[in-house]
Amino acid sequence: MKIRSDCFHFRGHVPCAPHKGEGVHCEDCPHYRPRTGRILLIKLGAAGDVIRTTPLLEPLKRDYPDHVITWVTDFPDLLPAAVDDPLRLDTNAVLWLETTPFDLVINLDKDRQACALASRVDARRRLGFELDDDGICRPVTAGLEPALAAAATAKFATGLFDDVNQACTLSYPQEIFAICGYEFAGEEYVLDRPAPAPAFDLPVGDATVGLNTGCGGRWTSRLWPERYWEDLARDLMGAGYAVVLLGGPEEHEKNQRLAAATGACYPGHFPLRTFIGLVDRCDLVVTAVTMGMHIALGLGKKLVLFNNIFNPHEFELYGRGQVLAPTQACTCFFSPRCRNESFCLETLLPAAARRAVDELLERS
Numbered sequence: 001m002k003i004r005s006d007c008f009h010f011r012g013h014v015p016c017a018p019h020k021g022e023g024v025h026c027e028d029c030p031h032y033r034p035r036t037g038r039i040l041l042i043k044l045g046a047a048g049d050v051i052r053t054t055p056l057l058e059p060l061k062r063d064y065p066d067h068v069i070t071w072v073t074d075f076p077d078l079l080p081a082a083v084d085d086p087l088r089l090d091t092n093a094v095l096w097l098e099t100t101p102f103d104l105v106i107n108l109d110k111d112r113q114a115c116a117l118a119s120r121v122d123a124r125r126r127l128g129f130e131l132d133d134d135g136i137c138r139p140v141t142a143g144l145e146p147a148l149a150a151a152a153t154a155k156f157a158t159g160l161f162d163d164v165n166q167a168c169t170l171s172y173p174q175e176i177f178a179i180c181g182y183e184f185a186g187e188e189y190v191l192d193r194p195a196p197a198p199a200f201d202l203p204v205g206d207a208t209v210g211l212n213t214g215c216g217g218r219w220t221s222r223l224w225p226e227r228y229w230e231d232l233a234r235d236l237m238g239a240g241y242a243v244v245l246l247g248g249p250e251e252h253e254k255n256q257r258l259a260a261a262t263g264a265c266y267p268g269h270f271p272l273r274t275f276i277g278l279v280d281r282c283d284l285v286v287t288a289v290t291m292g293m294h295i296a297l298g299l300g301k302k303l304v305l306f307n308n309i310f311n312p313h314e315f316e317l318y319g320r321g322q323v324l325a326p327t328q329a330c331t332c333f334f335s336p337r338c339r340n341e342s343f344c345l346e347t348l349l350p351a352a353a354r355r356a357v358d359e360l361l362e363r364s
Contacts, residue, residue, distance in 0.1 A: 002027035008035050008068060008084065036066040037103040040121060042114050042128075044089055045074045048294040052316070053108060055173050055187035056180060057082050067103065072117070077272055080190040089113070097121050108176055110137045110159055128152060128179055151178035162333050171316040188318065191276070191298030198277035203265050205242030207361050210279060210296070212287035213258065214251035221309050221338045222288045224345050226254060232286070232350040233262040236357065244282060246292055248275070284360055286353055289315075297321075302360045304353055308344050309333055322356045324348055 004026040009016040018024050018031040026032070039060060043053045050073050060069060061082065070085040072093055079086040087093045098120055107118035107128040115137045119130045127148065132138040139152035155175050158165040170178075177184040202208065213229050215222040233243050245255040245266040252269050259266035267278060276295055279285060285296040286304040296303050303321030308330040312323045328347040332339050 006035050008033040035068050039067050039069045040102045040105045041071045042107040042118055044109050044114050047075045048291040050075045050078050051294040051298050052172055054190040057190050058187045059182045080192045082190055148181055166311055169313045172314045173316050189298035194273040194277045198274045200267050203242040206240040207283040208242045209236055210244045210246045210282035210285040212246040212292040214247045215288040215290045217250050219336045221332050221335055228350050230261050232353050233264040235354050304356045324352055
């Protein structure tokens with residue numbers, strides 16, 4: 001019996017998909033596809049960062065069409081089908097990774113566990129970040145072309161010094177593409193829609209606007225005042241838009257209050273894949289910097305983005321969005337809690353968000 005263990009479909013411990021579907025064996029299988037190497041991509045989190053790293057799949061698939069791409073992450077459910085081998089970071093994954101050779105390891109996280117993994121894996125070539133001899137993250141520079149070493153060093157510095165970060169004019173995709181030796185050319189996020197599409201009983205309007213009202217309990221410096229969400233919902237509904245409140249468990253009570261106060265639709269909070277399906281029913285999403293923002297971008301939606309504590313250059317909106325900042329300058333750069341006596345986001349008024357919605361949806 002002939003066994004082709006070098007095939008993309010070969011699993012080793014269980015039957016492959018072509019055999020399960022068609023009963024074929026290796027010796028006469030029309031689906032045989034030889035694997036010529038392996039690439040490991042390490043991007044553990046946060047969830048939004050995982051989504052906005054997916055544009056890299058296009059050049060990697062182009063330049064390494066016969067390599068298996070393994071992506072290790074804390075959020076494997078967010079990875080698209082284009083990833084050959086999605087892995088959740090756990091003990092089982094580490095055991096396998098430490099005994100499997102890779103042609104290329106790309107680590108785009110500076111966390112200790114990600115850098116440790118990148119340093120321990122057997123790899124012919126490494127890009128991004130690794131551990132130094134003292135257990136501290138460092139950019140990979142040894143043996144690399146000057147441009148690749150410079151890109152990793154520059155990204156490393158933006159995480160160390162706020163003024164360096166604020167001076168950066170590159171978007172996140174531009175930064176990670178440069179680390180990998182590519183020039184970003186507008187490659188889109190890759191986010192699979194759930195199939196079948198979840199069914200929701202949503203209102204009908206001139207367009208459906210999703211209001212993603214939270215940003216996680218840790219980042220209160222990004223929270224737009226609840227009364228502003230209430231005013232915006234009423235204003236949009238009065239203008240003929242269908243308004244849907246979006247959020248997770250942390251926003252549940254807030255969205256219930258907003259729905260009761262305004263009559264806006266709140267379908268509830270859902271598991272991740274169902275939530276993606278709900279966002280997909282929207283034409284435009286209004287949000288702070290959240291996972292919901294990246295889901296909306298991945299689905300090709302128009303976006304109104306509230307930003308105060310991050311460098312606005314880092315966001316790639318693909319010509320489909322507007323970044324709105326408060327009129328009061330924010331001095332709490334990258335801080336989860338506001339340190340000022342007055343909260344800057346109180347100077348970002350609902351009228352500004354309404355104007356941006358109208359402009360993006362091409363309504364006068």
